[in-house]
Amino acid sequence: MNYNLNELFEQEKKKSTYAGLKDLFKLIAHERKNLIIAFFTILTDATLNLLGPFIIGHTIDKYVVTKDFHGVLVFSGILLAMYIGALFTKYLQTTLMGSIGQRLLYTLRNAIFNKLQLLPVAFFNQNKAGDLISRVNNDTDKLNQFFSQSLMQFISSIALMTGASIFLLSINFKLGLATLVPAVLILIFTQLVSPWVKRKNAATLKSIGGMSAEIQESLNNFKVIIAFNRRDYFRKRFKETNQENYNAAIGAGLANNIFLPVYGLFSSLAQLIVLAYGIYLISIGEFTIGLLVSYLSYAVNLYNPLRQLASLWSTFQVAMAGWDRISQILSLESNLAISDSNVKEPSAALLEFRNVSFAYPNGKEILHDINLKLERGKTYALVGPTGGGKTTTASLMARLYDPTEGSVLLDGKDIRSYKPDERSQKIGFILQEPFLFTDTIQDNILYGNETYSNYNSEQLTELIQTSGLGELLAIFESGLETKVLSSGDSISLGQRQVIAFMRAVLRNPEILILDEATANIDTVTEQLLEKILKKLPESTTRVIIAHRLNTIENADEIFFINSGEVTLAGSFNEAVDRLMHGKRSS
Template sequence: MQYNLNKEDTHKKTAFWQVGQKLWLLISEEKKIIIIALIVVIINSLLSLIAPRLIGHTIDTYIIGRDYHGVLVFAGIILALYLLSLITSYLQIRLMGGVGQRVLYRLRNKIFNKLQSLPVAFFNQNKAGDLISRINNDTDKINQFFSQSLVQFFASIFMMIGAMIFLLSLNIRLGAATLSPALFLLLITRLLSPWVKRKNLTSSKSLGGLSSEIQESLNNFKVIIAFNRRDFFKKRFQEVNDNNYSDAIEAGVANNTLTPIYGLASNIGQLIVLAYGLALISSGHFTIGLLISFLSYANSFYNPLRQLAALWANFQTALASWDRINEILVLENNLPLLENTPSVDNNAILEFKNVNFKYPDGQEVLHNINLKLSKGKIYALIGPTGGGKTTTASLMARLYDPTAGEILLNGKDIRSYGDEERTKKIGFILQEPILFTSTVKENILYGNEKYSSYDNKQLENIIAKAGLGQLLKRFDKGLDTKVTASGDAVSLGQKQLIAFMRAILRQPEILILDEATANIDTVTEKLLEDILNNLSSDTTKIIIAHRLNTIEKADEIFFVNSGKLIRAGSMDHAMEMLLHHNRNS
């Protein structure tokens, strides 16, 4: 599966009704509140619709008849109607505001959970900044649609239908003439909508690009300063910021194109009422009071229509954002769990059978690899930089699946193990250790339920028992030493020590160390070696190292390069292969 979200061909257009269906799913739990809000909206619209008719009646009966008591009574009634409609307006805003926020909350959760379920390959291909923008900005556009636009949408439509009924029933000919400019609007709206949505999509996309750029330059700030390349990132930022600026302006223009046209139609409608209405009055077919009611209804028809224009733009923005969110939600983890896989007795803890692998969009890194690892043995992978050692180890831990062939863990396809079971069996210390902003303790206990409730004293005992006590001494505040994920509160070597303790305490069956000692002094390295040697003899160790002294104890050495994995036999032979490679390249 292709995981790159910003590739044009992966962008699937969702049909209008499908979007409607999906959006409905998001709010289906809010059904009750939405129905109440709709009832409130209907009451509100009815109140506003009755008022003009009452005004017309007051003019024709009481003002013309000079009955001032009647005028006062009706003025009071109309005022009461307006106050009631004010209250219902507030109620509606409150109700739908809550719905919008809850949708936002659920949607963000949903995306985040989806992201968590996706494999490493997804994160290789997408920038965090863009993903953050989708989680933050795009969901908020949907929230705005739900909290502000949805009910107003219905309110406007309801109001328009009501006003239309009043207009046509008061005088069908005048009514029809008043409504005629609206037909023209319908046509224009239909024609412009796809363009408006496209402009909004582009604008959201470049907002995502802007986030990615910010993220990248913040992450690499030290390098930027060290190489004095502030100008370079400044220029790049300027570019994406410029793009975002012009895209946002274009979207803004697109979103507001319709508003003046709607205003024009509204004015033409009123003009028609005035001209035609006055003509009707002079021929004695109409009264002043009716004309005033009529004008008011024409207003009640065209005002919501004008609002609809703005809402329509809102809706297009929400649709564009939904497309971006949906791109994530429809992704499936391409590392599925296999069921009913047979178990073979292959006498190996880990076996590669005709394994091929290539990264998406990359060349083949591993070609037809066959490999059998026995329980409790120590294996070493050596080879030139970029030769495929980390890739081989990543396949062993199922960060990726082979593009062909299969990998057996304890004689069973590695794809048949659940994430929990697999990660319990396989400990992987990455070349670049990944830690979380927290304390040493939290980082050591990460993913280890066994000791999660232990206090510092208990945990220190466990650490001492595992022979890791000396390592903990490398941290001045012990378990409570603060760690920052991207900062330098601890050194790279210290990070590797934490990753090491984390892996050892989990007591995995297979322990993979990818350059785990590359940043550690020779004394501490010796310590790690002793710890490794003292591990249960059942633990299979796979050590990737550039420094050959770290793999002296290996039972078997493999040389990994240009898609091949060759048994090196002895240490000397391994050395020779490396030297030979270096001489030839």
């Protein structure tokens, strides 16, 4: 299955802004009450602001012209009270929308992160970590900015414009219609150019993701870069990505700025229409000066928010482009779904491959029509040339991937029918480069171990001793309290493998897979690991991938993996012979 988000984005039918908004509001449905309150404060604020010009016009015609200063004073007082009221509602809107924005950011980041935890290994193979980080951090913040800073002004502008249009039409219908013509033209223009503007913004967000991926890759591999003195190479690569981002940002900037001048032009045009047509109406006695003053104010009340909408519209387009990138992750389904097991012929083996074929997305077939069985309590070795498919075979055993064809049976049931916790309880997998979290060794050992998760250090130390792992723990001066920093970089790869080994063994799995798990360990420690492996419960099945031949000497069966085939090597000597003389697949 294709999980490449950037490729999928190009292929997908683009969602309309309306559909995008609908999805977004579903996510913040629980904020409905706060949104309604905010909406009403916005409406109140808009109404108070709209009543202003009407009262001014009324005061001029009724009290200023007739020099009734008492009336002027009363209406000035009313205006002041209204402006104070408007101030209060504005404050309420700002605090409400600010907190809704922050909560949205919080909810979204949690939702994306939780989704990422559910996605299969194939997703992470096909997407760069930096781009994903940028989606979690940067794209969500674009939405927050829109919600906490712009949405309120957005709704308030629309409310002001609607109110102003009603006043304009009700004061003088014909003049009102003429004033609204430029506004309608603006709406048509906005509708037409918005998809293009959104695309430009999406390109910028994509390039920010690309830049973040570039930074992440160079930071992760800084040792190689320094060792090979390839700073110039990464500098060049970064410069290119930065240039790409610069070009995209300039393009988006141009697109975003298109609204402001066009809106400005049309709003000046509307004022000209009001003035010219209004003066004409006064000259034929159909209009008064007071009404024209109010009218001009309403025209300003219509076109000023429209101008504000021009800048808000670009923020909205950026937010919607961000939302598209976020919702893309949220809508992904893991292809490692749990399904019913419908095995026709029963299997007595602990693990069985039935007609399994496998290819990585867009890649050639790595395994073709494989049948193999692993019995309880036996030790199996997987050997073969580099790139032959050993890790891939082991990954299928642990359901890191699903076969493209055929099925893997665990304990007689299709492995796809197990819940992830049941499956990982049965299978322990020590990866070639074990990953450790920034924490103590104790926490890293207990990671994912439900049985002992509440153990304190004394209990865990005792457990480690009784499980025969004491000598391994003794390698670390500070024992369980030893700190692991920055994904395991503070300790050696061999030490990392030892911790991963303890972690896997203490989970007491039915199958323990060791993928080159001793490749970086000294001979004495390796012998210690072998001793511990032998002491595992009799029913534990061991699957060992190793290039060092002594590691596989004691295996009950040896599988030779190459060129899409998995065959039984028969004896150790045959395996050695095939390794020495066999052709590699890649």
